[in-house]
Amino acid sequence: MSEIFKRTHMCGELRMENAGETVVLNGWVSRQRRLGGLIFVDLRDKTGIVQITFDESVPKEIFDRAQALRGEYVIGIKGTVRERASRNPELPTGDVEVFASDMILYAEAATPPIYIRDDDNADDNLRLKYRYLDLRKLKMQRNLTFRHRIAKVTRDYFDEQGFTEVETPMLVRSTPEGARDYLVPSRVNPGQFYALPQSPQLFKQLLMVGGTDRYIQIAKCFRDEDLRADRQPEFTQIDMEMSFVDMDDVIGMQEGYLKRLFRDVMDIEIETPFPRLTWQEAMERYGSDKPDTRFGFELKKLNDVKAVAETEFMVFRNALDSGGDVRGICIEGGSKQFSRKDIDKLTEAVKPYGARGLVWIRREENGYKSSVNKFFSEEQLDEIAAVFGAAAGDLILIASDRPKVVFDSLGFLRRHIAGMMGLLDDRQFNLLWVVDFPMFEKDEETGRVKAMHHPFTHPKAEDIPMLDTDPLRVRADAYDIVLNGVEMGGGSIRIHDRKLQAKMFEILGISEEESIQKFGFLLEAFKYGAPPHGGLAYGLDRMVMLLAGEHSIRDVMAFPKNQNAQCLVSDAPNTVDEEQLEELSIRLR
Amino acid sequence: MSEIFKRTHMCGELRMENAGETVVLNGWVSRQRRLGGLIFVDLRDKTGIVQITFDESVPKEIFDRAQALRGEYVIGIKGTVRERASRNPELPTGDVEVFASDMILYAEAATPPIYIRDDDNADDNLRLKYRYLDLRKLKMQRNLTFRHRIAKVTRDYFDEQGFTEVETPMLVRSTPEGARDYLVPSRVNPGQFYALPQSPQLFKQLLMVGGTDRYIQIAKCFRDEDLRADRQPEFTQIDMEMSFVDMDDVIGMQEGYLKRLFRDVMDIEIETPFPRLTWQEAMERYGSDKPDTRFGFELKKLNDVKAVAETEFMVFRNALDSGGDVRGICIEGGSKQFSRKDIDKLTEAVKPYGARGLVWIRREENGYKSSVNKFFSEEQLDEIAAVFGAAAGDLILIASDRPKVVFDSLGFLRRHIAGMMGLLDDRQFNLLWVVDFPMFEKDEETGRVKAMHHPFTHPKAEDIPMLDTDPLRVRADAYDIVLNGVEMGGGSIRIHDRKLQAKMFEILGISEEESIQKFGFLLEAFKYGAPPHGGLAYGLDRMVMLLAGEHSIRDVMAFPKNQNAQCLVSDAPNTVDEEQLEELSIRLR
Secondary structure, X not given: OOOXXXXXXXXXXXXXXXXXXXXXXXXXXXXXXXXXXXXXXXXXXXXXXXXXXXXXXXXXXXXXXXXXXXXXXXXXXXXXXXXXXXXXXXXXXXXXXXXXXXXXXXXXXXOOOOXXXXXXXXXXXXHHXXXXXXXXXXXXXXXXXXXXXXXXXXXXXXXXXXXXXXXXXXXXXXXXXXXXXXXXXXXXXXXXXXXXXXXXHHHHHHHHHOOOOEEEEEEEEEXXXXXXXXXXXXXXXXXXXXXXOOHHXXXXXXXXXXXXXXXXXXXXXXXXXXXEEEHHHHHHHHOOOOOOOOOOOOOEEOOOOXXXXXXXXXXXXXXXXXXXXXXXXXEOOHHHHOOHHHHXXXXXHOHHHOOOOOEEEEEOOOOEEXXXXXXXXXXXXXXXXXXXXXXXXXXXXXXXXXXXXXXXXHHHHHHHHHHHOOOOOOOOOOEEEEEOOEXXXXXOOOOOEEEOOOOOEOEOHHHOOHHHHOHHHOEEOEEEEEEOOEEEEEEXXXXXXXXXXXXXXXXXXXXXXXXXXXXXXXXXXXXXXXXXXXXXXXXXXXXXXXXXXXXOXXXXXXXXXXXXXXXXXXXXXXXXXXXXXXXXXXXXX | OOOOOOOOOOHHHOOHHHOOOEEEEEEEEEEEEEEOOEEEEEEEEXXXXXXXXXXXXXXXXXXXXXXXXXXXXXXXXXXXXXXOOOOOOOOOOOOEEEEEEEEEEEEOOOOOOOOOOOOOOOOHHHHHHOHHHHOOOHHHHHHHHHHHHHHHHHHHHHHHOOOEEOOOXXXXXXXXXXXXXXXXXXXXXXXXEEEOOOXXXXXXXXXXXXXXXXEEEEEEEEOOOOOOOOOOOEEEEEEEEEEOOOHHHHHHHHHHHHHHHHHHXXXXXXXXXXXXXXXXXXXXXXXXXXXXXXXOOOOEEOOOOHHHHOOOOXXXXXXXXXXXXXXXXXXXXXXXXXXXXHHHHHHHHOHHHOOOOOEEEEEOOOOEEEOOOOOOOHHHHHHHHHHHXXXXXXXXXXXXXXXXXXXXXXXXXXXXXXXXXXXXXXXXXXXXXXXXXXXXEEOOOOOOEEEOOOOOEOEOHHHOOHHHHOHHHOEEOEEEEEEOOEEEEEEEEEOOOHHHHHHHHHHOOOOHHHHHHHXXXXXXXXXXXXXXXXXXXXXXXXXXXXXXXXXXXXXXXXXXXXXXXXEOOOOEOEOOOHHHHHHOOEEEO
């Protein structure tokens, strides 16, 4: 092995207080240039960039080699730190330079196909193909380090709280529930398959039955879904479970964790406890079970406002008469900002949510302008405006349809408009809990009742009697943690009673035979004494993305797949030898 | 959700100093018995067992419920700690009992199919099927916690040393190198497959090219091999890599880590630096590249001893004339312990290593008894015995054959005999490095040269000139860490030069086309400036097993597979729907 210069500092660390020190650095040449008999090299490692200077006092042989340096050459430098004549305020190390006395060349480099600069706007697929170059960007290394830091603080905290990190298996049983599984053919058991886990849910419940008491794992999970919307085939969960707890215990533990996390990695003190909204309240006020509370624009229900309740305006009338809702939001000061054309665009934007139109009302200094002037008198508009406390200059937008459509449309709209108005402050972190989710929802396609979370969620004790009579009104001991309108995690208290679990399967239309085939081992385990237990899981990728202020989870993963689930660095997936398939007792179709 | 007693203590924590305290406990009924109007319940959680006592002062309703308790019922207890009348010295909590005032029953339990006791010797498959019951054993929970502790200390240490934990992908490219891959059919890319990683080797090298500088990961790895010898389809590595380092840097970092690990989890101070043996020395002295140095019995070469060199004894003669070796070990005081019959058994035991026989020589008070008295005079036996410094009562065992057979046989034999003689002290931890491995070895089947570690290992600088002339004599910058005769980990300095890497592929008979197809992305990456780098990986399962004093890695994993690679808890692998296969563009053969 060739000689290695033993590093004394990282490039990004050097400051004025290092002046006079002899240092050894290793890194990549970010830039080399010659100026007035001197050679300047910007040397980069993961911590930053520092300027290296060669003058004619170094041996000619070294000077010549310094002159031959090109971008991305890998070198080691010995030298002395000194104050820089012309300071560079854009670099943290910009007050100093390293006056080289020796240099070693570890490796040459061809011209890279992408620029190693944070603001390089290379095509995504090019960035993924040359990920090892993309990762040299300071921002990408910062993101990897930040992710590491979050994982570390997470493990520290839960370790202190008596949690045990347990590795659950990656080769598990396929259950045709939920998302699509990735399958792994078994060679030893021909014709049979493992699945890669969508979550460690069943195993963590078994750990509770096994007495592990407090479990945590930062676990790889897999879903073979279409990769729209910044999803990845493999993703990472912070997964945990606790025995002998109720919802308050689980929530309290998480608040302690998140407080610590924000303090340690963000240097931000957040207040606990976080606000709790029931699912019902979240929908009514924000039109969403992931409310963003950094701004107002809360939804108001207009069904019972006399002007609306008695209206002959057909759009409202039809909605009300078919059991739907009329709800609106008030954009303070929005009247000036949104022209008629803008409102048309907003109307377009809510169409994917099912809304066929929006009613708008502008509160003016004197009276109103609105899309429904023909149908409502000024007094009636007063009545509506009063619900919102609307003042002159405000814009009211109203949707009327089935409740779900109204909620989804307005829920989207308020955040969309807040974004347009610049109200989404990246440095503000509003955490809240949404609790008391409905236990079930109606599958719109099949009309069947399905579990809103998963079939192991415990119904609220007081709602259990309704399981038989009115299951859609049963609420669950389920909770989501929401940050700025994004679901960061969620969990529930689980059923630990075999009979109640069997009843849930029955309500979900899962036959006894099917439930035994799929989850028999869990029901069997419950026979032998299961403790009450509950837990929660965070999406780590999304959490890191949110806290790092990034907009794609790909920027917080080392080697993500592209939109076609391919790893462009290593060119996976690929074709394999026929012999391999033969050994696995499978063939291609 | 039903009421939960909020725990104040764990069962195993209570001691005399808690006497008088009101406590709340949750756990499983380990035993219930009635004695003289009192009910005694042994309550168990993961920390241990404590005695709960009910007398008639509790409400009758509670007393009755306590009376109905059976094994593995899950309960909560409120009560007062008091000194126990008849202390139980076998329990850490045996000085106290908890005098119950209230009780809650969380769940009943059927009679479990295995005993929840550390010394339950249930059949392995039964233990795996009811793993959630097996895990209730205190020993199993202790093992899980111990494993957690090792992982935690590992992460703490390397975090302090500036390492970043980076998650490398689980869905990777299949390379028909090394062991058999687990394959994952791609739905989005029909006819193509991912592999599950056998190790993060290539990705960690790419991270170094990407400037990550110091990488660690506790990573799941997969090998579809036959499961003899306590292997598992999925296993866990502590995997790391460093840039700008030589072998001494990597080794020094590990010694710091292992010192810290032994201190923190074993409460043992180990001395650093560890001894380093070259591979050659390890073979010559111990007949193994994983020497156990807790005892003597070192190998001695007899080829050049006059009595042997000139012998007409055909067994030795043939070995020497065909380029083989005559080597032996001396078992101090072994003569009495091993009868003629015992030696016959030892001769049987080395047959799997290729040895066709063993020569034995007993040093007596006066002269020798041996299996070769006919061929060697007493003076000649003196000459042989002198090599070992044999004294009266010692037993010399000699093998002669090809060097590999001699090393393997004697290497096995010395440890086997040490085991029989009770010399393998579980509380002694002899750590050492084996370095300077041969770069290549000859594949006995094909006669081709193959890599001893892997094709990315850097040859020793001074041996590079021999790559062309005498590759089998080239040594590698590779190192294994050995604990008590078991390889706990290993690594190497990697090649970071594209041309040298290409040359290695050439020597290994990998065509340019093949190397580009398999490892092209690594060669491509090396084009753009790769730093010198090296690393190491530990087998975590084996490490935990060794330090926990267990004899199977299954006892330090939560949900291991059985010998047929099945998960008996969840019954994986299993058959899947035809539709699932169709979506994946595969069918069964």
